[in-house]
Amino acid sequence: MDNFEPLIAVFSCHYCSYAAADLAGSSRIQYPPNIRIIKVPCTGRVSVNHILMALENGSDGVYVAGCLKGTCHFIRGNYKAEKRVQYVRDLLSEINIEPERVQMYFMSAAEGNKFAEVAREMTEAVKTLGPSPLNKSKS
Ligand code: FES
Numbered sequence: 001m002d003n004f005e006p007l008i009a010v011f012s013c014h015y016c017s018y019a020a021a022d023l024a025g026s027s028r029i030q031y032p033p034n035i036r037i038i039k040v041p042c043t044g045r046v047s048v049n050h051i052l053m054a055l056e057n058g059s060d061g062v063y064v065a066g067c068l069k070g071t072c073h074f075i076r077g078n079y080k081a082e083k084r085v086q087y088v089r090d091l092l093s094e095i096n097i098e099p100e101r102v103q104m105y106f107m108s109a110a111e112g113n114k115f116a117e118v119a120r121e122m123t124e125a126v127k128t129l130g131p132s133p134l135n136k137s138k139s
Contacts, residue, residue, distance in 0.1 A: 017065030023112030044077025061126035
């Protein structure tokens with residue numbers, strides 16, 4: 001599986017990680033083309049179902065990128081997202097699928113470098129894991 005290129009969905013908060021992705025782009029900071037950004041008004045908007053649907057419909061990995069703790073514009077959205085991400089990770093573990101396929105990250109709008117670093121980190125991690133067995137689009 002040397003040439004496996006994972007597809008990774010990123011639920012990205014409008015106020016922080018989406019702005020960080022923008023900054024990475026305008027600063028010409030390179031990150032892998034494997035990620036597909038889904039902009040959300042706040043990570044608190046991301047449900048367990050959204051994450052599972054992304055895994056079933058083509059993504060080999062998913063991460064939610066929200067504002068730094070204590071800076072969510074909707075107060076507790078990123079804490080709620082963190083709990084939901086943990087719920088999905090536990091669910092995956094129970095059915096013997098690597099929980100590392102789903103992660104939560106926190107970053108500010110000024111962290112273009114971190115956005116790129118996280119994209120690289122997730123791409124490498126999911127490359128090592130291989131294609132997701134949950135992915136119905138490849139069966
Ligand atoms: Fe960014 Fe809530 S507004 S995570």
